[in-house]
Each structure stands twice: as C-alpha cells, then as structure tokens.
Amino acid sequence: MTGRVASVNLGIVTEAKWAGDASGRSGIDKRPVDVPVLLRVDGVAGDFIGERAHHGGPDKAVYAYAEEDAAWWAAEVGRSVRRGAFGENLTTYAVEVTGAVIGERWMIGSAVLQVTMPRTPCTTFAGFWGMPDLIKRFTARGTPGAYLRVLVEGEVGAGDPVEVVDRPAHGVTIGEVFRATTLEPDLLPRLLAADDLPEPVREKARRRLAAHG
Incomplete structure (x- = not known):
C-alpha cells in the first residue's frame, strides 16, 4: 500500500495556562x-508556533505523526483523536514513522523532506490533552512521531503519496533514538552512527555515554 498524507494541519493560536511560551500562547x-x-526550510507556511526555543527551526521544520498510532491512542484513552491532535503538521497513513531511519528522505508533493529526530513530549502537550500523566504514557508507548528537515521546498496536500527515495544503511530509527534518550540508555552508542541526527542530540548521547564511563 502506498503511504499517503492523510491531512496537512496548521496551528491556531491557543491561549492557556498550560501554554509553553512566556505570553501563554501555543x-x-x-x-x-x-x-x-x-513546506519551507524554516517551517510550514501559515503555521503558528508559540515556543520557538523548543519547536520549529530547520531540524524540526515539519512534524509527522501516523494515523495508525493516533488510532491506538483513541482506543487507549476512550475518545476520538482528530487529525492534528498531536500537534503534527502531517498526519500520515501507511507510512512507517516510528521505523523511519534517521536521514531517510521522503518525496511528498513537490517537496523533499529528511527524517531528523523524534518528538519529545512536553507539559504543553499534556495540558492540551488534559492528561497530567500523558508524558509518562506517551514515553512508555514509544511512538513519538518524526521531525523532518525540508531539503527541497514545495507544496504538500492531503492525499499526496509519501515516497521514501533514500534510506541510510546505518538503520538507526526514530523509535531507537526515542528509546535511547528516554527509557533504554543502553541504545545510546547506536545513535552515534546516525550522521544526520541533529548535533544537539548526538552531543547529548556523547555526554551521557561519557558520564557512565
């Protein structure tokens, strides 16, 4: 089955106590x-990002989440989970997101994207969902979604095929990076093989490995 974009989602301005930035907007x-x-190198045209210190920028220009994983969460929490509810720009269908290899390239519409790193759950996410234990549960589930760089700017719409046009041989996946940096530090040495992993993540892995000798 050909992977596709189920929807393209843009952020609206939300003012709330749980919002992450100093102005209380998310x-x-x-x-x-x-x-x-x-989709531009610096982000998605028309999208609103409240806390730019932690979101957005070239290494996190686009965030993708799998519709299949959203369906699991809907069953888990016993309520409907609409597209965009994870804060994702692209809701995908039949696309391997957790199993995407760091550095692999996706061609969607007229854009070319590159998988960079997993999303780390934050208190804003938990506040948006109204679930104080969401960070713990999201971490345990281990399907974090993937951030992507924009290598070739272009337009993307719902229904566009997602074609994996290149996949690095190192095999380090989004899921492995997430587990290594959360619950399974024994995986940290694997991360250093992924050259396209953003340097702050690689440096964090090196520091943790050095600290544990």
Missing part, C-alpha cells in the same frame, strides 16, 4: 486544511 492545536501548503 500552536499545538493544529487543524486540517483543504488546500496544499508550502
């Missing part, structure tokens, strides 16, 4: 749009 509430959207 862009985690993303809603599907019915027109193609330009």
Whole structure:
C-alpha cells in the first residue's frame, strides 16, 4: 500500500495556562486544511508556533505523526483523536514513522523532506490533552512521531503519496533514538552512527555515554 498524507494541519493560536511560551500562547492545536501548503526550510507556511526555543527551526521544520498510532491512542484513552491532535503538521497513513531511519528522505508533493529526530513530549502537550500523566504514557508507548528537515521546498496536500527515495544503511530509527534518550540508555552508542541526527542530540548521547564511563 502506498503511504499517503492523510491531512496537512496548521496551528491556531491557543491561549492557556498550560501554554509553553512566556505570553501563554501555543500552536499545538493544529487543524486540517483543504488546500496544499508550502513546506519551507524554516517551517510550514501559515503555521503558528508559540515556543520557538523548543519547536520549529530547520531540524524540526515539519512534524509527522501516523494515523495508525493516533488510532491506538483513541482506543487507549476512550475518545476520538482528530487529525492534528498531536500537534503534527502531517498526519500520515501507511507510512512507517516510528521505523523511519534517521536521514531517510521522503518525496511528498513537490517537496523533499529528511527524517531528523523524534518528538519529545512536553507539559504543553499534556495540558492540551488534559492528561497530567500523558508524558509518562506517551514515553512508555514509544511512538513519538518524526521531525523532518525540508531539503527541497514545495507544496504538500492531503492525499499526496509519501515516497521514501533514500534510506541510510546505518538503520538507526526514530523509535531507537526515542528509546535511547528516554527509557533504554543502553541504545545510546547506536545513535552515534546516525550522521544526520541533529548535533544537539548526538552531543547529548556523547555526554551521557561519557558520564557512565
């Protein structure tokens, strides 16, 4: 089955006590749009990001989450989970997201994207969902979604095929990076093989390995 974009989602401005930035605003509430959207090197055109110290930028220009993983969460929490509810720009279908290899390239619409790193759950996410234990549960589940760089800017719309056009041989996946940096530190040495992993993540892995001798 060909992987596809189920929806492209843009953040709206949400003001709340749980919002992460100093002004109390967040862009985690993303809603599907019915027109193609330009993916740029610095982010998604028309998207709102509240806390730019932790979100956005070239290594986190686009965030993708799998519709299949969202369906698991809907069953887990006993309520519907709409597209964009994870703060994702791209909701995907039949795309291997947790198993995506760091550095692999996706061609979608007229854009080319590169898988960079997993999403780390934050208190804003837990506040948005109204679930104080969400960070713990999200970490235990281990399906964090993937951040992507934009290598070639272009427009992407719902229904566009997602084609993996290159996959590095090292095999280090989004899921492995997430587990290594959360619950399974024994995996940390693996991360150093992934050259396309953003340097802050590689440096964190090196520091943790050095600290444990």
